[in-house]
Amino acid sequence: MRIIHFYRRQLLNGIVLLALGSALFSGSLLAEEVLKIGVLGVMSGPAASWGLVNKYCAQTSAQLYNEQGGFEIGGKKYKIDIVAIDDRNDPKLAVSGCERLTKQEGIHYIIGPNVDTTATSVQPVAEASGAIYFPYAFQKSLYSPPHGNAVLGMIASYQAGPIIYKYLMDKRGVKSVSFIARNESDPLDQRDQGVQAAKKLGLEIKSSNDTYEPGTTDFFPVMSRVVSNGADLIVLSGVAPADAPLLIKSARELGFKGILSTETAQDIKILNEVAGPAAEGFISVGGASTPEIRSPEMENFVERYRKIAGEWNDEAGTKVYALEMILQTLRKAGPEAINNVELFKKAMDNFSMKNPFLKEDKPLKYVGTAYFSQARQIGVPMVVNEVKGGKFQTLFVGGVE
Amino acid sequence: MLLNGVVLAVNYALIALGITLIFSIMNILNFAHGQMFMIGGFVVYYLYGLFGVNYFASLVAVVAVLGVIGWCFEKFFFQRMRKMATREENSMLLAVGTALLLENLALSFFGEKQRGVPPVVSGVFKIGDAFLPAGRLLVMVLALVLIVGLLLFVQYTKLGRALRALAQDREVTYLMGVNVDRIAALGFALGAALAGLAGGLLMTVFGINSGVGTVYSIKAFIMIMIGGAGIVPGAILGAVVLGFAEAIGYALLPGSITYLLIFVGLIVFLLFRPQGLMGKPWG
Known part of the structure; x- marks a missing residue:
């Protein structure tokens, strides 16, 4: 009996300790505020790198902030929790993904999606659920009134194109241009915008009807047509990082001696591996953070990004901005804005801070009024690169107001 | 244009042969064929591209890796499925x-x-007005050698005869004393290795x-639909038709009309000849 009594007492003590422990533990959990941020984009298939770079950037920034105890908003520190969903570049999956993020997870701030079709499809869901989203799609109606919940996360092709063409006309004597685009709405739209801009600048359009199917790997046949037009410049409209080196290689193998350019961000490692020396002289809009302009904070980010993603991706230099802008605007708008995006929108109007990713003292704010009639674009620097000696060399750095 | 057609046709033939081999032996449309192609490419990337192993030795490694994957798939997944399930769509879903x-x-x-x-060979040959990069020529020659080798293997070796027998009639092959499970696994391994080799070459x-x-995978399905599912010469014919259709279409037609026409043509063709060019109406 004594033995039984002893065991019973021990058991009771154990239960009391366990209850105390779990109460303390749950108390500490309750004290920790969590801010959930959604990432919605293409993370599988040929365009996987676009969405994965968004995810890795958000995870990297979140990890860096969480190590410091979280991000402070209104005097309280919030742990950043990234919830990522792969939409496989499919509008149906993008809609269901957006519904899951907003309705099940209660998220009000989403990074992505990556293309026009998915971004336009999530627009009604995001607006109805009171969510702000940061697409990497260029359709102007997403960012123009009466819509106000989308914020463009990068420089659009119709902003970069005219600047690049003008530069090439003035500095390289380019007089004629051919366009080639993937047969999908985004690249086709970018091609049309590019053709309009080239015409305005007085460039002769040699051809603009050549397209290729998503998933094409052999560009020799289609490039034969483009090269035969004899333009000084071939623009690869909206080209994905996986396709660009193959198009460049085919053009050079077909004897093209002119200039090749694109208004989308590319990856130097992929260009070197797949196109090799053929990539020399290729001009593209770079990630917004080249080694020459990086701040120590950005260097720290790059180092951590490498640990998370395995290797650096130039595109991440642009995509690092989205989460930072969300967090800093929330800090300005106050903690109520976490669940009320109208407060966030109000704070966007006069938002300005020192760009933390640049060495130089330059302001970071929301821009795009000239294009969308309201500031619905992150003011990332526009870096135009040229491949030289197997490396991206900055041709010039500009911006959008 | 015609040169592009020849290069494309030979490359496609290698892809189509693997999928048709598996289909003929096991009546399984291997949806993972394209993924096996991709793994073959990555084996070459790591061995030849990163670790500096000789390219041809890397191709041998591709055969070994994909052969093992194919063998395992058949042994542990499809063989078990065939024994357990009676409905054919089960293996398709698998x-x-x-x-x-x-x-x-x-x-x-x-x-x-x-x-x-890095390119295995560099340089570009100019044949008349046409350009032929040396890398493509090498791939074409290697693919041709492999196709001929496979046809000879299937036609004249004991294992090849067993594979053909299995494709014709599984039960009779079993009654002839052939170890059907072993030959089926070998067929799957061979099909997977061919897909991997195509990936290793085109990489x-x-x-x-x-x-x-x-x-x-989609291109492989188109080719075997044109040529006739499960028929080796049909796969080659399907590759020739698709290769030339692509090359001629891209050279002469604007925009994306090429693949639109290929798909429309395929639908119309299947309405009149659902068994493909070389298939028999009774299967």
Whole structure:
């Protein structure tokens, strides 16, 4: 009996300790505020790198902030929790993904999606659920009134194109241009915008009807047509990082001696591996953070990004901005804005801070009024690169107001 | 244009042969064929591109790796499924599952980026007005050698005869004393190795990424639909038709009309000849 009594007492003590422990533990959990941020984009298939770079950037920034105890908003520190969903570049999956993020997870701030079709499809869901989203799609109606919940996360092709063409006309004597685009709405739209801009600048359009199917790997046949037009410049409209080196290689193998350019961000490692020396002289809009302009904070980010993603991706230099802008605007708008995006929108109007990713003292704010009639674009620097000696060399750095 | 057609046809033939071999032996449409192609490309990327192993030795490794994957798929998945399930669509669904499995594993292990390797040979030949890069010529020659080798193997070796017998009648083959399970696993391994070899060869020209498999699977399906499912000469014929249709279409037609016409043509063709050019109406 004594033995039984002893065991019973021990058991009771154990239960009391366990209850105390779990109460303390749950108390500490309750004290920790969590801010959930959604990432919605293409993370599988040929365009996987676009969405994965968004995810890795958000995870990297979140990890860096969480190590410091979280991000402070209104005097309280919030742990950043990234919830990522792969939409496989499919509008149906993008809609269901957006519904899951907003309705099940209660998220009000989403990074992505990556293309026009998915971004336009999530627009009604995001607006109805009171969510702000940061697409990497260029359709102007997403960012123009009466819509106000989308914020463009990068420089659009119709902003970069005219600047690049003008530069090439003035500095390289380019007089004629051919366009080639993937047969999908985004690249086709970018091609049309590019053709309009080239015409305005007085460039002769040699051809603009050549397209290729998503998933094409052999560009020799289609490039034969483009090269035969004899333009000084071939623009690869909206080209994905996986396709660009193959198009460049085919053009050079077909004897093209002119200039090749694109208004989308590319990856130097992929260009070197797949196109090799053929990539020399290729001009593209770079990630917004080249080694020459990086701040120590950005260097720290790059180092951590490498640990998370395995290797650096130039595109991440642009995509690092989205989460930072969300967090800093929330800090300005106050903690109520976490669940009320109208407060966030109000704070966007006069938002300005020192760009933390640049060495130089330059302001970071929301821009795009000239294009969308309201500031619905992150003011990332526009870096135009040229491949030289197997490396991206900055041709010039500009911006959008 | 015609040169492009020849190069494309030979490359496609190698892809179509693997899928038709598996289909003829096991009546399974291997949805993971494109993913096996992709893994072959990645084996070459790591061995030849990163670790500096001789290119041809890397191709041997491709055969070994994909052969083992194919053998395991048949032994542990499809063989078990055939014995347990009576409905044919079960194996089809399993094949779709394996395709998704391989693609997602590849995305996790190899990452999302396009990968490429230094050219095995460099230079460009000019034949009349046409350009033929040396890399493409090498791939074409190697693919031709492999196709001829495979046809000779299937036609004249004991194992090849067993494979053909299995394709014709599984029960009679069993009654003839052939170890049907072993030969089926060998057939699957051979089909997978062919897909991997195609990936290993084309990797040097086009590079590779984790998501490329589905596109090649679709092209392989088109080719065997044209030529006739499960018929080796039909697969080659389908590759020739698709290769030339692509090359001529891209050279002469604007925009994306090429693949639109290929699909419309395929639908019309299947309405009149659902068994393909060389297939028999009774299967």
